[in-house]
Amino acid sequence: MSENAPIGTPQESVSAETHRDLQHKYDSTRRRLATLVEDNRKLRADLETASRNNRRMVDILNLTREEIADLKDSIADNAQPPFSFATVLGVHTAREHNPDLELPAVARPSADILYSGRKMRTHISPMLKAETVTAGSEVLLDEGLSIIGVLGTNPTGETGRVKELLDAERLLIVGRSDDEHVVKRAAELHDLRIRVGDAVLVDYRSGYATQMLDVSDVQDVMLEEIPDATFDDIGGLGEQIEQIRDSVELPFLYPQLYQEHHLEAPKGILLYGPPGTGKTLIAKAVAQSLTGRADGVDHSYFLNIKGPELLNKYVGETERHIRTIFSRAREMASDGYPVVIFFDEMESLFRTRGSGTSSDVETTIVPQLLAEIDGVESLQNVIVIGASNREDMIDPAILRPGRLDVKIRVDRPNAAGAKEILKIYLDTQVPIHPDEIVEHGRAQAAIDHMIDQAVEALYSRGEQNQFVEVTYQDGTTNVLYFADFVSGATISNIVDRTKRLAIKDYLEAHAHDVHSAKGVKSSHLLRAIHEEQAQQLDLPDTAAPQQWLRLAGHRGAQAVALRVLQKGQG
Template sequence: MRSCASAGRPAGPRTGQAGAASPTARPGEWGSFHCARSHSRRVAQGSRIDGFEREEPMSEPGHSELVALRRQIVSLEEKNGRLSASLATARDRIKELNDQLETLSRPPASFAVFLAAHRGDHSIDALVGGRKMNLAASRTLRIEDLELGQEVRLNEQLVAVEAGGFDLVGTIVAVEMVVDDRRVLVRVHPDESRIMRVAGRLRARGLRVGDAVLADMRDGIVLDVVERPDVEHLLLEEIPDVSYADIGGLGEQISQIKDTVELPFEQPGLYREHGLKPPKGVLLYGPPGCGKTLIAKAVATSLAANSAARGGGAKSHSYFLNVKGPQLLDKYVGETERQVRDIFSRARDRAAAGIPVVIFFDEMEALFRTRGSGISSDVETTVVPQLLAEIDGVESLTNVIVIGASNREDMIDPAILRPGRLDVKIRIERPTREGSLDILSKYLTAELPLREDVVERCGGRREAAAMLRETIVEELFARVPRNEYVEVAYASGARERLYVSDIVSGALLAGIVDRAKKLAIKDFLATRRRGLAPVHVVEAVREESLANEDVATATSPEEWARVNARGRADRVVDVRPLFAGTAPPGRGEADGAGGRVPPPSVDAPSIGDRPVREWSGASTTELM
């Protein structure tokens, strides 16, 4: 690059050349002028010349206007974006308003009930307000998929355009007769019956006589089957989870039940060969809480297992209809009898498939008591004949067994108990000492929390649990003054003292174990000592006996005697409590609430008038 000094010679004249020397310029000045102008131009363009730093660019004509235009363009683009968004929002809102306007201005649509389809002209027969009409159908409506009784929506021209569902409300009526798969005879009122159409969705299911159905009385269509809670809740689709192994102390009674009920189901050929008919029913009677209901459930479980074994299948199945006597009583005339008919009708339907059905009437005396014995009601005069008609009726009770349970068998009508109806009568006695141990083994097991010191002294958990069971039985069956329960006076003048062991039942033993568990929990919260101990079971025996003594004093002597199977030969005239937990007369409230001696604490080393003992075979040791 040439320096400014070397550029001092004048250049030749050039016509029209930009930057030519002025005619007035003196020789030698033109180079200096040209160098200064070139230098200022390079500095203005930000160039670095001869080591000088670049300076701020010099403003050229039009530069500021260009910047302003660019800023204006950016601003307009932003405004255009906001305007576009606003226009899109307004467009969506206008569409929404148009839809609402169209909806609000649409004429009301009516509904019709479908009856039949005509594919030739794509029309349907339907009921519109109870009138039968032939309507055109939209091509978008698949009329071949419509079912009788289904609703369809109509437009303003009465054209079917959309399929609906089935009506959910109507009148409950009972089916009296099935005419065919499309029609049934129903009873609307006691003196009125009607033929009605059957909705398409019910044809595959099938209707039976006695079914409660939902009917549209205006259109004459049966729409649905209503499961009546007064009957359907009696049916257990799954068998009860109770087996004979879960029942203790009733080995003899269980053996009788097996011979009576299960053998005819297991060996029907032998029964036919010997001309024997299976018994129609069994009556289980005896004191309350002794296992009558458990036996009935175990029968259903066993019959299901035997049925599965005969069929070669792994799945066991049976039906157990648990009927509580008082539940069937109804204030409306004829309703109780109808429910009895419904129960036996359902039992026959299910037994027709070869599945055993057990109808269990609990508290049978409440429903089928002796006719003429009612004080303010004579419902038994019609209910008992209804049951007899079902048992002795023309329709067979094949694969159906009736089991009744009662603790007042003396109140049941004798006609029900005669041979040929409830043939077999099994008395469920109170458990003996051995039976009580067997029952307790189902509730007080080695898996429960047990005191560590008790386990150590007994030599193991199983031995400790056995010791606790033996402790309960010793406390209950000891014929000592502290276990005297009541004194019974008879009309002949004789008196008898009963002990706690005379009122033992399976329910009482289960209650004792439950009380002992609660005492163990309270003891743990107070002392942080975990597990059952003899002190808990002994105190539980005392509390449970006191509770039953209260029941004895709260009932009349006659009622108490009948429930507890006393006074059969001699009428009971008085029942006086004798339990040791009752304070002597005259001590009043000073010794405890209600005149009772307050029970000792569970932390005491002895309870009653003797120490708590550990049972360990040959020796006994006092334990907490």
């Protein structure tokens, strides 16, 4: 073909056709490439989905494997036989065996146990420490009856009361129906102080006391304490304090002189008199005074018996409480410490037998007390002190010489005694109003003046202090004044009322003037006396005049009528 062939020749047609073929192939290739890219994207997505499914499948397989392992363990545990419970009676450590008497297995660590009512000796698992197995504790046994677990003591069971300490290991226990058992102390009780009357948890099958119990019984009626009251806290009773010191302190201060003269210390003291005169305070001061007075005595005990709570509706319980009280007192006194047993409101317990004024319970309670005081067991270093405001109701056998042989009447304070009591409650430590100090020069002089005013107001025999008029069986009459009914408790109440009035006046004045002064004034004390006297006007029992006068500590002819003199309010 000529080089100079014109356009549109067959050669040009071939080139165009080739171009179209190439273009078609290119387009086809691009479409296939796009399809491949899309397929690749789908494959990647499918791969990621498969990977996620695979990871999820792995997690499910792992969880399934764990569940299978747990199920396998559960099946293995369920196939195990149940553990048995037993109580340890004694523990035996490893030792050399005696070939003539026993096999080597007997000398290995072992324990005597109570299992299903049978006593047997079993081995302690070598995986346990033998010292963790203690007598009285509960243990677990495997199918071979070897000890594989220690549970400690059983927290439930029957209770018992300690009647006697036989030795360091054994106790005499009183259980139900007053039956007695000899038991051993569990390991937990070896270092605890157990006393007669204490409540313990007892496993009667194994014969062990396993736990001390804080059960309210004797502790409810007996307060064991060291009182902080001293004779210096008591005013107006100098003569009575001297009597009780001669009766109580001298035997402890000079025991050799008493022995040389074949003289025994008094077993008991009766403090009697009107209520509120300091009988209980004297008894507490006795226990405190014995501390440190005798050689080697640096401690004393004060057993405060709450009389009415000692009574029990069950036959024999009150007597048991009395035995326990004296047994505990002897236990404390055996160490050389003085012990004071204080029966407050003594007439509530030990009334005259056959008087008909109460139930017949005193017919056994009174002999029980007499047996404890006069019994075979000595009451060395033990002093019995009774307090009563109705000594005429106490059984005469208790008050005879050799029992409560020292009788001290604690009477109402006179004017001088009231002044002593006021000086105890009103001293320079109590805030005194500045006006009183300015008027009298110093605080002590102001206090002395207030006390003199108070005593004059309390003990004056003027018409304004008349209280009651008593008519006797013979027709005679007698007027009693407020001074005839003043007690130490009354004076204490007056002083407390005085202080409250002083505080109230200060708060009212301080609300209007922040610079107001505080302190007790004479007017506060006189006002308190007036209010105390006004309150006492409601106390006389006009329906039973003789009984009310007897309780108030007034003796005399038979009273048949009582009239409150309202003039006492003015």
